[in-house]
Each structure stands twice: as C-alpha cells, then as structure tokens.
Amino acid sequence: MDELSANAPLGILAVEHEGMVAECNEEACDLLGCAQSEVVGEDITVVFPDSIEATVASSFEGQLDRERSFEEYYPGLERWLAVSLVPTAEQVHLYVSDVTDSYRAKRRTERIRDDLNRVTILNELISDVLADLVDAAGREEIADTICRRLGETDLYEFAWVGERELGGDDLVVRAAAGRSGRTLEEIERCLADSTVPEHRAIDSGTSVVIQPIGDDERVAEPIRRAAFADGLQSLLAIPLTYGSSVYGVVGVYTAEQDAFSERERASFETVGEMAGFAINATRHRNLLLSDTVVELDLDISDPDAPFVRAATDADLILTVEGVVPQGEKLLCYVAVEGSPVDSVSHSLQSHPSVQQTRLIGEHETGGMFEVTLGARTPLGLLAASGVTISAADYRVGEGTVTIECSPAENVRRIIDAVSREYELTVLAKRERERDVTTAGEFRDALREELTDRQENALRTAFFADYFESPRGSNAQEVAEALDITGPTLLHHLRAGQRKLLAEFFDVTDDS
Amino acid sequence: MTETATPLPRALIVDDEKEVADAYALRLRGQCDVQTAYGGQTALELLDEPVVDIVLLDRHMPGMSGDDVLAKLDEREFCGKVIMVTAIDPGFDVLDMPFDDYLCKPIDREDVRVAVSQQCEVLGYELLGEYFTAESKRRVIAAEIPGDERADHDGYREVEQECDALRERIRRLLDESAALLEAFDAVGREGR
Known part of the structure; x- marks a missing residue:
C-alpha cells in the first residue's frame, strides 16, 4: 500500500472481487478492531463486522459493478461506520470512517427538540388551567377542571384530585380523568392506610415527585405493581394550598421517564396555589352570596378545651369578642369578667395548646386578653373548617360556641372535625336570613x-x-x-x- | 447469513433506538429468524404477515409507545408472546402483568436468549394444545365425509388449514416437536 493510503485518516481496504482482503491501512484496522495480520488474506465477509443490513457481505456475494456508499450501525463495535465500496477492474476498494459522533449528536438534538415541544405544550396547558380556575364556580368544578385538563392531554396518563375528609385524616377521590387503569383502583384501596404519595404532599404542603414509580419503596407495593403494569413511570403530587391551608392534592401520572423536572414542578406548584386560592374564594363567596346562613349553638364543655379549663380554674366568666385566623393559629380576643385576671392567664399559659397570651387591658371588674390558640383546639378546628365563629362564652365547667356557615356547607363534617377530639353536642341549629346592612x-x-x-x-x-x-x-x-x-x-x-x-x-x- | 434446514422461531425486535434494536437482533441470530422495527407503527405493519412468534418490545418509544403497541396487539388477538423491555427493574414477577415477560435495559446477551427461548417453549406448548384440539376435530370430520368430498367441504378445509398452520409453528418453536407430533399421531382414536 502506498504511503498516501497507508497514512490516510480514513480506513482503506483493498479486496479481491472474490472477497479476499489484499491489503489495508492502519486506520482500517483500528476501526475494525483487529490487527493487520488478522485482516489481510482473510475473507472480507468474515473480517468485516456484522450489521443488520449486512450490506458489505451481500455486496461481495453478488456482482459489484458500481460504487456504493452507506452508513450502518455495527452493534459488535458499538459504532456507526460510513462505508464506500468502489469497484475497479482488479479489486474493490473499501473506504471506512467512523460517524458515530454525528449520529449521537443528531439523536441528542432530537431529544432536545422533543423536550422543547413538551415545555411549550405544558406552558399552554397550564395557562389554560389557570384561565379555567378563575371562572370555576365551586370546589367540585375546580377539582374537575384540573383533572380534565391534566388527565386528558397526551402529556399525562391521568390525574386525580384528593381531598381530606373533614372529619378525619383520610383522603377521598374527589375527581379523576384520563387513563387511570389499575393504578387509581389501587390508590383508592390504599387511601385508608396513608401509604399513598399524595398523603405526603397534603401532610407537608409541598409537592412530591416520584420517578420512577416502579422501584420507589416509599410507595405501597400494590400501587407500584399496578403502575408498572399500566406503564406509568413518574408521578407528581401537588398540594392545593392557600396560605397555610391545604385544601387537597392533585396526583399527576405519566408514562414518561423523569417527566417532572424542577421547572415542571414549579409550574405545577403555581397551579396548586391558584387552585387553593380559587377554592378559598369560592368558600367565602358561598358564605357571602347566600341569603341565609346556618347558625349552630354548640356545647363544648370538654375540660381539655383551653377556655373551659381557664374559666373553671379561675372561676370567672370568659367571652371571646373576636377571632383572627393567622395561618394554623387562631388569635382570640377574650374579655374576662371578674378578678383577678391573673388566674386566667396562669391557667391559659400552662395549657399545651395555648401558644401565647398577652394582657391587653385590665380594669376593676375584669380585663382583656389576646390569646394565641393552636390548630387542634375546638375554636382552632372550627376556624380551620372555614366557618365563622360568632360567639363563644365560658363559665365554670361550661362552654358554648355559636358558629355561622353557608347552607351549602356540610355541617356534619364540621362537627365531626371537632368531636373527634373534643366532647361536643349541638344545642340548636337555626337557619336565618342574613343581616343585610345598607x-x-x-x-x-x-x-x-x-x-x-x-x-x-x-x-x-x-x-x-x-x-x-x-x-x-x-x-x-x-x-x-x-x-x-x-x-x-x-x-x-x-x-x-x-x-x-x-x-x-x-x-x-x-x- | 446462515441458511439452516430447520425453521427458526420468528422474532420481531421493536426499539426506537436502532443501536439497541440491532444489538438484540444480532444476539438472537441463529436462534431466531429476526426482524427489526424502529417504531411502533412499523412494528404493527410487520406484525400483519407473516406470523411472528415473539415480540421484544421497547416500552418507551416516542410517538407510539410499547404499551400502545401492546394494546393494539390485544385488539388484534395477537397469538404470540410479548417480552417488554423497560428501563427500570421493579423486581416483580410478571404473573398479573399485561405482557408475558419483561427484561430491563441494558440486557445481558444470555438473558435475552434465555428469555426468548423460554417464551418460545411456552408458546409452543400452548399451540400444541390448540393443535391437538383442531386435529381431533379434523379427524372427526374426516371420518364422516368421504375422501373425495372433503376438498369441497368448507368446515373441513378450514380446520385442515388451521392444523397445518399450527403444525408449522410448533415445528419451529419446539425442539422435540417431531417426537410430540408423532406420538399424538400414533394414538388410534377412530375406534375402528
């Protein structure tokens, strides 16, 4: 082989028409992964690696009368080779070069383009969801809208919205859409055991990404099995939050691998916040727009309730004049009738559910306190369930609370939320016209x-x-x-x- | 290319990554008569005809995914075995999965051969059962209809074609098919 060919940065092989390799340069040996001695004198169909198309071998089986060029993948080498076969009178010349890098680059470009398409579609989807949320009339419509929009696109297989039952910690499926398959069935079956990823999102108030679902041990096995059978790979659970209130959770499932990037997660968190905001707004709208309100008198004389205990310990009368929800906490302004008011603050301060007390004013016949209650107190639970606390009075061993809510509200659930932890009886229930002040x-x-x-x-x-x-x-x-x-x-x-x-x-x- | 006298089971490898599909195809050479498809749509076209025994199906393909292809195959009542190729290994057995077996990428050279040969055997025995039923039926009809009328008898022709097709598939799927078929033929059932 002449010096020009021998040193070429291109694999060159000269082959007899019958298939025997006459000579080859060093680059050809490197490309084919064998020594010169293993190539020269051997049959080209044996020396040249296998590809599915096997064009080199088939070219030598027939009569090669014109030049042929092709690019093929050679699994044995894990390389893409560009091959040209040039027949001359005596021989066939093979020119071989490695084009793997350009194939891989092409593949990468395609992948990036797919990602970009996905992001574009997602952004449109999310702006549609947000637009729908603004118009949604009620809680159920909000849940339906989110599920329908997210579950019925090609991006995701299905979506479901879960809400916590007011009386307990269990999640219930409020809405679902898309190809939910066996996975949602298993999710529903596991809801009572709190082993569903959505539970974690609703408990923590932050989104949870699990990908791949199939081998994440934190997910209950029946769900993982079903997800694997249904071909689901990634899931995102987004809490529906407004301030510190978590109204529910959306679970989004997809067959894509690593579908939820930080960016997608952030976009979905916005959806969760918007939905929480919308749910909160509809609750208030219900209360504001209804002409009638339901008024309930509750007897909460449980000695563990902070104000009942304080009134009993101090032997004084306490009246809650106003409440201001502050996230999970509830600020109460409490008037004390009788003295000394110190005994009230001592009792309150020693109560584990009372976070803080502050004396606002004191006079001969009593005083006024600002009391910060924790969420798991009777008033805290009532405020968190969205009702209006219109009055609360306490005397020795006795507490009565009056609440107002919209007739659309499920009273039973509100009662259950409190009575799970405190003794409670409903003394009276009235429906009355709302006071309208012009x-x-x-x-x-x-x-x-x-x-x-x-x-x-x-x-x-x-x-x-x-x-x-x-x-x-x-x-x-x-x-x-x-x-x-x-x-x-x-x-x-x-x-x-x-x-x-x-x-x-x-x-x-x-x- | 190897030309062998014994017919080989027919396998189709479906993966959007040509590099992966081709690698599996080469691994199965000599064991199967292999075709490759680089997308779900092409796979379905190739599955029309002739009959494919084993499909090695990549689960995650853009456009038409492996699960989509599987759903289409169910619709068509595909009579073959599907081995799903997935990226993750959840460590489950496949008893209640919608496919017959699964392999996780990257697949070991031996794993793919063993999995395919297992499915060939399972399919072979299933078809053998079907063949026995069809062949018994053929013999019952044959006993009732005189030899010169059989060619015009629709029911007989149909069952005869079914028997031939099953026999052909069993031959390529089971190593010991000749002995099994012979043993079945040797049993006298006509009772005369």
Whole structure:
C-alpha cells in the first residue's frame, strides 16, 4: 500500500472481487478492531463486522459493478461506520470512517427538540388551567377542571384530585380523568392506610415527585405493581394550598421517564396555589352570596378545651369578642369578667395548646386578653373548617360556641372535625336570613355613635388627606385647621376610628 | 447469513433506538429468524404477515409507545408472546402483568436468549394444545365425509388449514416437536 493510503485518516481496504482482503491501512484496522495480520488474506465477509443490513457481505456475494456508499450501525463495535465500496477492474476498494459522533449528536438534538415541544405544550396547558380556575364556580368544578385538563392531554396518563375528609385524616377521590387503569383502583384501596404519595404532599404542603414509580419503596407495593403494569413511570403530587391551608392534592401520572423536572414542578406548584386560592374564594363567596346562613349553638364543655379549663380554674366568666385566623393559629380576643385576671392567664399559659397570651387591658371588674390558640383546639378546628365563629362564652365547667356557615356547607363534617377530639353536642341549629346592612343604615348607625367633634375631626382629617399615604396634611396642620391641639385631635380621631371600626366589625361598643 | 434446514422461531425486535434494536437482533441470530422495527407503527405493519412468534418490545418509544403497541396487539388477538423491555427493574414477577415477560435495559446477551427461548417453549406448548384440539376435530370430520368430498367441504378445509398452520409453528418453536407430533399421531382414536 502506498504511503498516501497507508497514512490516510480514513480506513482503506483493498479486496479481491472474490472477497479476499489484499491489503489495508492502519486506520482500517483500528476501526475494525483487529490487527493487520488478522485482516489481510482473510475473507472480507468474515473480517468485516456484522450489521443488520449486512450490506458489505451481500455486496461481495453478488456482482459489484458500481460504487456504493452507506452508513450502518455495527452493534459488535458499538459504532456507526460510513462505508464506500468502489469497484475497479482488479479489486474493490473499501473506504471506512467512523460517524458515530454525528449520529449521537443528531439523536441528542432530537431529544432536545422533543423536550422543547413538551415545555411549550405544558406552558399552554397550564395557562389554560389557570384561565379555567378563575371562572370555576365551586370546589367540585375546580377539582374537575384540573383533572380534565391534566388527565386528558397526551402529556399525562391521568390525574386525580384528593381531598381530606373533614372529619378525619383520610383522603377521598374527589375527581379523576384520563387513563387511570389499575393504578387509581389501587390508590383508592390504599387511601385508608396513608401509604399513598399524595398523603405526603397534603401532610407537608409541598409537592412530591416520584420517578420512577416502579422501584420507589416509599410507595405501597400494590400501587407500584399496578403502575408498572399500566406503564406509568413518574408521578407528581401537588398540594392545593392557600396560605397555610391545604385544601387537597392533585396526583399527576405519566408514562414518561423523569417527566417532572424542577421547572415542571414549579409550574405545577403555581397551579396548586391558584387552585387553593380559587377554592378559598369560592368558600367565602358561598358564605357571602347566600341569603341565609346556618347558625349552630354548640356545647363544648370538654375540660381539655383551653377556655373551659381557664374559666373553671379561675372561676370567672370568659367571652371571646373576636377571632383572627393567622395561618394554623387562631388569635382570640377574650374579655374576662371578674378578678383577678391573673388566674386566667396562669391557667391559659400552662395549657399545651395555648401558644401565647398577652394582657391587653385590665380594669376593676375584669380585663382583656389576646390569646394565641393552636390548630387542634375546638375554636382552632372550627376556624380551620372555614366557618365563622360568632360567639363563644365560658363559665365554670361550661362552654358554648355559636358558629355561622353557608347552607351549602356540610355541617356534619364540621362537627365531626371537632368531636373527634373534643366532647361536643349541638344545642340548636337555626337557619336565618342574613343581616343585610345598607350603606345608609350603616351611616345612620355610625352618626348616632359619633359625637360632633369626633365626626368633625374625622371629616377634616379625611378631606385634608391626613389618611393618605404619604399624608397630605400632618396632625399638626389638621389640628390647626380645627383650632385644637394636636393631642386633642388624635384623641378625637382614635375615638372616632374605634366607633367606625366597631360598627363595621359589628361589635357592640359601650363607650 | 446462515441458511439452516430447520425453521427458526420468528422474532420481531421493536426499539426506537436502532443501536439497541440491532444489538438484540444480532444476539438472537441463529436462534431466531429476526426482524427489526424502529417504531411502533412499523412494528404493527410487520406484525400483519407473516406470523411472528415473539415480540421484544421497547416500552418507551416516542410517538407510539410499547404499551400502545401492546394494546393494539390485544385488539388484534395477537397469538404470540410479548417480552417488554423497560428501563427500570421493579423486581416483580410478571404473573398479573399485561405482557408475558419483561427484561430491563441494558440486557445481558444470555438473558435475552434465555428469555426468548423460554417464551418460545411456552408458546409452543400452548399451540400444541390448540393443535391437538383442531386435529381431533379434523379427524372427526374426516371420518364422516368421504375422501373425495372433503376438498369441497368448507368446515373441513378450514380446520385442515388451521392444523397445518399450527403444525408449522410448533415445528419451529419446539425442539422435540417431531417426537410430540408423532406420538399424538400414533394414538388410534377412530375406534375402528
């Protein structure tokens, strides 16, 4: 072989027409993975590796009368080779080069393009879901919308929405869509044992990704089996959250491997938050829009309830004047009738479910406390179930709580949520028309309360943009306008604001 | 290419990655008459005709997945065995799975040969059972219809074709098929 061919960066073999290899260069030996001595003198069909198409071998079996070029995969070498067969009068020349890298690059490009398509489709899908959520009228519609949108695309096999039963920790399937196969059946069967991945999402309030499902030991085996049989590879469980409330969970299942990247997970978390927000909004809308409300009087005299215990220990009367939910916690403003008020705070502070107490004010006949209750108290559980606590009164060994909820609300479930942990009896249930206060009535009621000086101070301050931010006028300027001192103005303003807010929050104000 | 006198079981390897499909195909050479398909759609076309005995099916293919192909095969009442090739190993036995066996990538050279030969044997015996039933039926009809009328008898022709087709498949699937078929033929059943 001449020097030009011998040193070529291309595999070259010269083969007799009958198939015997006459000579070959070093590059050819490298490509074929054998020594020169193993090639020269041997039959090309034996020396050249196997491919499925076996074009080299078949070319020598027949008459090779024209040039042929092809690219084939050689599994034995794990390489793609580009081969040219050039017949001359005496011999056939083979030119061989390795094109594996370009094939792999092509494959990679295809994969990236597929990923990109997927992301585009997903983004459209998610914006559709969000648009639907805005219009959803109720909790069930929200669950249906999410399932339908996610379960009926080609991206995912199926989706289901689970919600916790109000009376307990068990999840129930609220909606499902797509090819749920045997997997959802097994999920339903396992719901009572809390071994479903969705449980973890709802407990922690954060999304859970499991991929592959088949060999993740944290998933109950019957579910894994069914998922494997159904060809499911990845799952994502997203909690439906609003603030610290978790309203439910969506489970999304797909046949794709490693389907849920950090990016997809983040997009879905937004869906979970939007859905939580929408569910929360519909609950309030139900309560606000209904003309009637259901009012329940509950007897919660369980000695373990913090306020019952405090009233008993101190032998005083406690009245909850208002409550403010703060995430899992509940802030209660409690009026104490009788003294000493210290004994109430001692009792409350020693209660494991009371996180904090603060004395707001004390007078001869009693005082006012701010009490931070944990979630697992009677009032905490009631507030978490979305009802309005309208009154709560406690005396020795006795507690009565009045709640309001929309007629659409399932009262039984709310009761169960509390009675699982505390003794509770329903004393009375009433359905009544909602109090409707017109703006005019509100103004009249307020006028009766406000003194002329207070109203004047409020009006002047308001029109002088004192309440704007930043202030249009400061207190000194408003006071000068009214020809009073600054401290006097602030006194009137505070008194006026207190009355305004008391009327707004519907609290009787005796001062 | 090897030309052998004994017919080989027919296998179809389906994988969207040509590199993988070709590697399996070469591993099965000599054991089976192998075809390859690089997509679900092509696989279904190849499965129309002639009869394929064993399908090695990659589960995760873009477009039409292995599970989709399997569903189509069920619809068509495919009479062969399907070995699913998956990327993960959940460590389950396959008794209640929708396929006959599964292998996990990357597949060991010997594993694929053993799995295929096992399925060939299982299929061979299943078909042998069917053959025995069909052949008995053929003999009952043959006893009732005179030899010169059989060619025109629809029922007889149908069962005869079924017997021939089954015999042919059994021959390529079971090593000891000749002995089994002979033993069956040797039993006198006509009672005369």
